[in-house]
Amino acid sequence: NFMLTQPHSVSESPGKTVTISCTRSSGSIASNYVQWYQQRPGSSPTTVIYEDNQRPSGVPDRFSGSIDSSSNSASLTISGLKTEDEADYYCQSYDSSNGVFGGGTKLTVL
Amino acid sequence: QVQLVQSGAEVKKPGASVKVSCKASGYTFTSYDINWVRQATGQGLEWMGWMNPNSGNTGYAQKFQGRVTMTRNTSISTAYMELSSLRSEDTAVYYCARLSSSWTDFDYWGQGTLVTVSS
Numbered sequence: 001n002f003m004l005t006q007p008h009s010v011s012e013s014p015g016k017t018v019t020i021s022c023t024r025s026s027g028s029i030a031s032n033y034v035q036w037y038q039q040r041p042g043s044s045p046t047t048v049i050y051e052d053n054q055r056p057s058g059v060p061d062r063f064s065g066s067i068d069s070s071s072n073s074a075s076l077t078i079s080g081l082k083t084e085d086e087a088d089y090y091c092q093s094y095d096s097s098n099g100v101f102g103g104g105t106k107l108t109v110l
Numbered sequence: 111q112v113q114l115v116q117s118g119a120e121v122k123k124p125g126a127s128v129k130v131s132c133k134a135s136g137y138t139f140t141s142y143d144i145n146w147v148r149q150a151t152g153q154g155l156e157w158m159g160w161m162n163p164n165s166g167n168t169g170y171a172q173k174f175q176g177r178v179t180m181t182r183n184t185s186i187s188t189a190y191m192e193l194s195s196l197r198s199e200d201t202a203v204y205y206c207a208r209l210s211s212s213w214t215d216f217d218y219w220g221q222g223t224l225v226t227v228s229s
Contacts, residue, residue, distance in 0.1 A: 033214045035214060035215040035216075037155075037215075037216075039155075044205060044219035044220065044221060044222055045155065045205075045207075045216070045219060046219070047215045047216070047217060050210070050212065050214050050215035051212065051214050051215075056215075056217070090154065090155050092155075092157075092215075092216075097160065097169050098157065098169065098171060098172075099145060099147075099157030099160075099171075100157065101147075101154060101155040101156065101157055102154070103154045104154040104155065
């Protein structure tokens with residue numbers, strides 16, 4: 001079993017770029033795809049990145065994902081920040097067929 | 111359009127069971143796994159398990175083994191999640207989510223069902 005660790009919160013100004021990390025505690029980050037979900041208050045999560053770096057249709061190209069084997073982590077980068085990007089972001093992967101979520105990161109755009 | 115519509119909020123006493131439904135529409139119900147995820151107030155997402163609506167096969171997180179049962183009724187395109195021996199820590203919003211055709215992300219989610227466990 002492994003855990004995914006995210007920073008509790010990040011903040012940045014509109015127009016800037018922010019990166020949210022997701023570190024896998026054991027096993028290789030490259031072993032299983034990483035997904036990223038956005039959750040606004042009172043709403044269900046939605047996918048912003050799947051399979052490490054793929055964007056679903058309708059998600060702006062300001063959102064990008066990557067993995068780094070040297071730090072055993074995945075990253076979600078949001079460029080050209082907008083106030084509407086303010087939300088909670090969760091990384092997610094798999095341990096065999098079991099889903100694993102990171103603890104979530106609250107993004108504040110101020 | 112794909113929709114997952116869940117049953118309404120529930121209030122249960124400790125020790126009781128709750129059964130949440132998730133009605134699918136807009137796609138072939140038996141072609142996509144359904145997962146269940148819960149979220150306590152102000153907390154993060156917690157994966158509970160999956161069910162294949164075609165075969166009925168299931169897989170549960172170790173934490174919920176013995177307390178959770180996921181079933182389906184294919185004639186009405188509805189998945190169910192039943193959680194027994196409820197305790198206060200089970201108070202949360204419960205979501206059903208469809209596993210995408212690439213078997214990676216959860217591409218559609220229900221609106222969530224609040225289950226409150228209180229004496």
